[in-house]
Each structure stands twice: as structure tokens, then as C-alpha cells.
Amino acid sequence: MAGLRQRITPAVNAILRLWLLVCFVPSPLSSITVSSPAELHASKGESVILSCMFTSTSRPTSRMSVDWSYRPPSGGAPQTFFHFSSKAFLPTVGQFSGRVRWQGSPARGEASITLLNTTLTDNGTFTCAVRNPPDVHGSPTSHTVLTVTPKVASVRFTDVAVLLGFILIPSALVTLGLIARMFCSQKEHSRQSKAYRSPIEVTEEDEYVAWQMRNTMKKKKKLCCDLDLADSEEEYYSQKNRPPVEDGIAESQC
Incomplete structure (x- = not known):
């Protein structure tokens, strides 16, 4: 009898171990995987979709549930603000009250929500976090870090047109007026300089003109002298026999 007990005990122990292994070790066929973007960015006042997709070996049933929780950058325990189980239970109090919309579709493996009017x-x-019994193992949760930044003021075309009309156009007109005034002043100054130029200010062109005038005067004077001498000789020979003039013959003016 004692020998029989000794033979049965190892067999019972083996069965117990196998039963514990089947009951408590997760089956690879009964698992769920949840995925979402690691980071999201939004501007203040915009709406952002918090995407969440899941895959399950079992078809989603009425026992499937989705929970969304939030943890601030300062740390602390996550605070659940949204729950889905057959229908969506939107937050009515707290930070996200009235700003959450259910965008999920369990049949397509989607458990996303939209956060409206984001703030800093x-x-x-x-x-x-998604649970779909009997698929309760695997990776039932996924995390997304949301960064909200102040909204950058956008410049509209009408604003640019107003700036052009009130700043650039008057500035261009003033600049053109100054250029025209400077041109007129330079022209008037040049005219006055020519009219009232000092005798000392003689250019090469003026010297050349004066030289030509002097040569012309010399030529005219020489020609005049030649003509006067010729006339004098003719008068001398023609009047040789005439009585001399009392006042004498006038001297040449050459």
C-alpha cells in the first residue's frame, strides 16, 4: 500500500502542474494589442484626434471596454476621464468636460477620441486601455504625449494690403518728390553757375575760343593794313604832281 502511494503521488503532482500551467499561463491565441502615436502636436484652440487602434483574437462583444486616462507633465496617478462599454460615457465634470467626442468603431478595431478646443x-x-474578454493578455494599453503650443497669429492678405496702402505707397511718393526736388535744384544751380561764372574760371574750351578770336583779329588787322598801304601808294602816284596838302598826309592807322 505504501508503495502504491509513492507511485501515485508523482503522477498527481504532474497533473496539478499541467493544470496550473494551462490556467495561469497566457495563451498566445488569447491576447490583445493596442497602438497609438507616441507624440501629437496641436495649437491652442484646435481639435486633435487621439488615435487608438487595437487588434484582438476574439471578435469584440458587449463586454469590450475602452478607457482613456490623463496624466499631467508634473506626474502623478493617471485620471480616467472617458469610458466606453456598449456606449460612450463622456466626461461631465473636470478638465475635459464637454470637450470629448467618441470616434471609435470596435468592429474596425478603433477606439479613438477627439479632444476639442485644446488648451495649454x-x-x-x-x-x-482596451479590454475584450477573453483577450485580456498582451499589451492592452498605449500612451500618447500631447504637446499644445500657443497659436501663431496669421497674417491675412487684407492686412498686407492695408500696410501697403498706408505705409509703403506714401513713402514711395515722398521719395519720388525728394528725388525730383534734388534734380531741379541741381539743374538750377548749373544754370546759375553758367550765367555768373567768374572770369578766373576759364576752361580749356574757352581758352581755345579766345585764341581763335585773337588770330582772327590779327588776320583782319593785317588785311586792313595791306589794303590801306595799297590805297596809299595809288593815291601817292596819282597825286604826285598835285600840290602838297597843307596838313600833310595822314598817317596810317594800321
Whole structure:
């Protein structure tokens, strides 16, 4: 009898170990995987979709549930603000009250939500957790870090047109007026300089003109002298026999 007990005990132990292994070790066929973007960026006042996709070996049933939680950058325990189980339970109090919309479709493996009118206090980590019994193993959660920045003021075309009309166009007109005034002043100054130029200010062109005038005067004077001498000789020979003039013969003016 004692020998029989000794033979049965190892067999019972083996069965117990196999049963524990089947019950408590997760089956690779009964697992769920949840995925979402690691980071998201949004400007203040915009709406942002917090995407969450899941894959499950079992078809989603009424027991499937989705939970969204938020943890601020300062840390602390995550705070659940959204729950889905057959229908969406939107937050009615707290930071996200009235700013969450359900965008999920369990049949397509989607558990996304939309966060409306984002604020700077929405910066932090959002966690999506999906459960679909009997698929309760694997990676049922995923995290997304949301960064909200101040909205950059956009410049519209009408604003640019107003700036052009009130600043650039008057400036261009003033500049053109100054250029025209400077041109007229230079022209008037040049005219006055020519009219009232000092005798000392003689250019090469003026010297050349004066030289030509002097040569011309010399030539005219020489020609005049030649003509006067010729006339004098003719008068001398023609009047040789005439009585001398009392006052004498006038001297040449050459």
C-alpha cells in the first residue's frame, strides 16, 4: 500500500502542474494589442484626434471596454476621464468636460477620441486601455504625449494690403518728390553757375575760343593794313604832281 502511494503521488503532482500551467499561463491565441502615436502636436484652440487602434483574437462583444486616462507633465496617478462599454460615457465634470467626442468603431478595431478646443493645460500623457474578454493578455494599453503650443497669429492678405496702402505707397511718393526736388535744384544751380561764372574760371574750351578770336583779329588787322598801304601808294602816284596838302598826309592807322 505504501508503495502504491509513492507511485501515485508523482503522477498527481504532474497533473496539478499541467493544470496550473494551462490556467495561469497566457495563451498566445488569447491576447490583445493596442497602438497609438507616441507624440501629437496641436495649437491652442484646435481639435486633435487621439488615435487608438487595437487588434484582438476574439471578435469584440458587449463586454469590450475602452478607457482613456490623463496624466499631467508634473506626474502623478493617471485620471480616467472617458469610458466606453456598449456606449460612450463622456466626461461631465473636470478638465475635459464637454470637450470629448467618441470616434471609435470596435468592429474596425478603433477606439479613438477627439479632444476639442485644446488648451495649454492639456499638455501631458494620454493612455488608451482596451479590454475584450477573453483577450485580456498582451499589451492592452498605449500612451500618447500631447504637446499644445500657443497659436501663431496669421497674417491675412487684407492686412498686407492695408500696410501697403498706408505705409509703403506714401513713402514711395515722398521719395519720388525728394528725388525730383534734388534734380531741379541741381539743374538750377548749373544754370546759375553758367550765367555768373567768374572770369578766373576759364576752361580749356574757352581758352581755345579766345585764341581763335585773337588770330582772327590779327588776320583782319593785317588785311586792313595791306589794303590801306595799297590805297596809299595809288593815291601817292596819282597825286604826285598835285600840290602838297597843307596838313600833310595822314598817317596810317594800321
